[in-house]
Amino acid sequence: MNRTEFITATAIILFAAFVLGWFASWLIHRLTRPTKADIGELDRMAQEIHDAEEARDRALIRLEEVERDLGRKLAETEAELQAALDGLAESRTEVEELRDYIEAKLARQKAGI
Secondary structure (H helix, E strand, O other): OOOHHHHHHHHHHHHHHHHHHHHHHHHHHHHHHHOHHHHHHHHHHHHHHHHHHHHHHHHHHHHHHHHHHHHHHHHHHHHHHHHHHHHHHHHHHHHHHHHHHHHHHHHHHHHHH
């Protein structure tokens, strides 16, 4: 086998390997290509994910509103509690003053008897 025949045989073998590889690639691509049903399923799943994300965003907004309302109500309730405690402390002071006054009045009456 001379040099020209060797180069020709090598070129034919390489070309055959290329054609065989290309055909195998095409065949694999053809067999693994997604069907229209698969694409439809993927579209449906994408839409469900999108809807779920929108629902999550709405829920987060609602949660923020509820937290804000509860925080406001808590602040109001704390203010009312503080006012009630202040009134109770004032009432206790008045009761003590009245008790002292009554005890002093009774002591004077007993001393005057």
